Amino acid sequence: MITPVQAPTSRTKGTSLFRTANGNNYAFLFLLVTSLFLLWGVCNGMIDILNKHFQDSLHITKMQSAFVQFANYMGYFFMAIPSGILARRFGYKGAIIIGLALVAIGAFWFIPATHIGTYWAFLLGLFILAAGLTCLETVANPYTTVLGPPESSAVRINLAQSGNGVGWMIGPVLGGFFVLSSTGEANTSNADLYKPYLIVGLVVSVLTMVFVFAKVPDLHAEEECKVEGGKNLKAVKPMFQRWHFVLAVAAQFFYVAAQTGVFSYFVNYIHSDTPPLSAGMAKALPANMTALTDGAYHITDRGAGELLSFAAFGLFLLGRFTGSFALRFFKAHSMLALYSLANVLMMLLTMFPLGWWSVTGLFLSFFFMSIMYPTIFALGIHGLGEQTKRAASFIVMAIVGGAIMPLFMGWLADNWGMRTGFLMPLICFVIIGIYGASWQKLENKDRAV
Numbered sequence: 001m002i003t004p005v006q007a008p009t010s011r012t013k014g015t016s017l018f019r020t021a022n023g024n025n026y027a028f029l030f031l032l033v034t035s036l037f038l039l040w041g042v043c044n045g046m047i048d049i050l051n052k053h054f055q056d057s058l059h060i061t062k063m064q065s066a067f068v069q070f071a072n073y074m075g076y077f078f079m080a081i082p083s084g085i086l087a088r089r090f091g092y093k094g095a096i097i098i099g100l101a102l103v104a105i106g107a108f109w110f111i112p113a114t115h116i117g118t119y120w121a122f123l124l125g126l127f128i129l130a131a132g133l134t135c136l137e138t139v140a141n142p143y144t145t146v147l148g149p150p151e152s153s154a155v156r157i158n159l160a161q162s163g164n165g166v167g168w169m170i171g172p173v174l175g176g177f178f179v180l181s182s183t184g185e186a187n188t189s190n191a192d193l194y195k196p197y198l199i200v201g202l203v204v205s206v207l208t209m210v211f212v213f214a215k216v217p218d219l220h221a222e223e224e225c226k227v228e229g230g231k232n233l234k235a236v237k238p239m240f241q242r243w244h245f246v247l248a249v250a251a252q253f254f255y256v257a258a259q260t261g262v263f264s265y266f267v268n269y270i271h272s273d274t275p276p277l278s279a280g281m282a283k284a285l286p287a288n289m290t291a292l293t294d295g296a297y298h299i300t301d302r303g304a305g306e307l308l309s310f311a312a313f314g315l316f317l318l319g320r321f322t323g324s325f326a327l328r329f330f331k332a333h334s335m336l337a338l339y340s341l342a343n344v345l346m347m348l349l350t351m352f353p354l355g356w357w358s359v360t361g362l363f364l365s366f367f368f369m370s371i372m373y374p375t376i377f378a379l380g381i382h383g384l385g386e387q388t389k390r391a392a393s394f395i396v397m398a399i400v401g402g403a404i405m406p407l408f409m410g411w412l413a414d415n416w417g418m419r420t421g422f423l424m425p426l427i428c429f430v431i432i433g434i435y436g437a438s439w440q441k442l443e444n445k446d447r448a449v
Helices: 027-047 050-057 067-108 110-116 119-145 150-179 194-213 243-264 266-273 279-284 301-326 332-351 356-369 372-381 385-416 423-447
Strands: 002-004 225-227 290-293 296-299
Touching (some): 027 067, 027 119, 027 194, 050 067, 067 119, 119 372, 119 385, 150 194, 150 372, 243 266, 243 372, 243 423, 266 356, 279 296, 296 301, 301 332, 332 372, 332 423, 372 385, 385 423
Antiparallel strands (some): 002 225, 290 296
8 A cells, every 4th residue: 555655735743843753853953954045045145135236337228137047047057966976975964064165165256256356257256156166056955855754855955945034134234235335326347346255255164164173964754655564765756747846846947037037136226226215214124225316215225235234025925834834734836826916916016017016016025035945945855765966056056037038038128128128037937827726736636646
């Protein structure tokens, strides 16, 4: 008789989140791995302020500035499969150490890149840094799913991704402090761009030593089905014949495309499409966030970066925490479909000239994006057992959507305005919603013998 392992969608007691069937408690190890989520949140959060900065300092178009994300996510694309190979060859611990080393090299490269001063030099640093982050994501995402009972895997990965949300908040503040203008005039210098990356490189060097001496066991995931009374585990179908996984790769492609587009052009939208502030609103905000231009108060580039960090990513982090809690009681695929529908509505609000309602829609989209990446990841690798590391490589490779689609969004913005550019993430959220709504049917078919 074949008994399916419970899907990552059921109610789970908090005390059992990190305790496996053999009695091991991995709570401390989970916290250590969560620090990696914090790290790549900081790094990715910093690049979201570079689009607007490079438009000013290098005099490039919105579409050309999207090569910031292109370089970053191409690093993910090219390193995803090698990362899976490294994880299988050296285990989770070895792959984490290799990933941290690459992140440090990429961060320290910004010191000579600042002296070179050309666009390609900065993009090369982002590419190397992203290659290291790929190793970390390929390992850390699936690793969180095995640090406790399988039925709570979606809860753990969303909880760990809350650390990622904290990093997204820190990144724009750290990067924006050194490169974004706090006045009405744009900063056209790259002289200080190496400073936030120097800080990252030093922190990563310390974190690497922590993992060198930490005990990180190479745990394995359960298969989709098991034979009752027997010890052997077997997959029902080969990985690429299991549509809940294959379509998860596609859904992740479009999610990262949407996320990257919204994050990257947030500063542009606030700068160009936010209504003028009243005198009272301007006085209520810190002085470096507003400037009087042509008789009206507007949000500065530094102010837009701080709004991205504290308000937008604050909502993103709130969504991660509340989503992690809700996933203990509601089905993950249903929540994915519901949040996707909500973001379709938020993109419509953002696209239409409705004043502060449009701005509100843009901010709320961060809340509804919060659970999507980890939930798609958990649904995609569900039940793949020994194939989990390889499957994780392909889901991480799907991050290349963040390299390709924002170029299209930038092209739309250059030709028809920033509002029109948000048509790209709207389409992506429709596709993600379809995946969420159909996941249970796909998984049932994949499980059938």
